[in-house]
Amino acid sequence: MPTGRVKWYDTDKGFGFLTRDDGDDVFVHKAALPTGIAELKPGQKVEFGIAAGRKGDQALQVKVLEAPPSLAEAERQRSRRPADELNTLIEDMIKVLEAKILPDLKRGRFPDRKISHKIAEALHVIAKELEV
Numbered sequence: 770m771p772t773g774r775v776k777w778y779d780t781d782k783g784f785g786f787l788t789r790d791d792g793d794d795v796f797v798h799k800a801a802l803p804t805g806i807a808e809l810k811p812g813q814k815v816e817f818g819i820a821a822g823r824k825g826d827q828a829l830q831v832k833v834l835e836a837p838p839s840l841a842e843a844e845r846q847r848s849r850r851p852a853d854e855l856n857t858l859i860e861d862m863i864k865v866l867e868a869k870i871l872p873d874l875k876r877g878r879f880p881d882r883k884i885s886h887k888i889a890e891a892l893h894v895i896a897k898e899l900e901v
Contacts, residue, residue, distance in 0.1 A: 771795075772816045772834065778809040787815060787828055795819060797828040806833060855898055862895060
């Protein structure tokens, strides 16, 4: 099945166009959308069948492969920390884990919830930086 991205889609009118990976545009009607999906957003990656219509190719059985990038995600990627700064954060996190978490674990106890929660939040921030 061909793949492409949503060029534009008008929810009120119930149609739009997809751009195939090979560059051609394909008409898409709301009837071709999967159950439960009422609209498509520009940039969404889709897979679809094609039928030749009177006015050109028309998409059939559209399957959404990925959501469009959110503005927050795009902003986060632009503001990614430099590698040397991330290195420093990770080194500091290792020191905190060694001082605050490991001693209790070695004694067979879980660390204090308040401290654990703060450290977990910091680990999530570092993990998100590494995912990009």
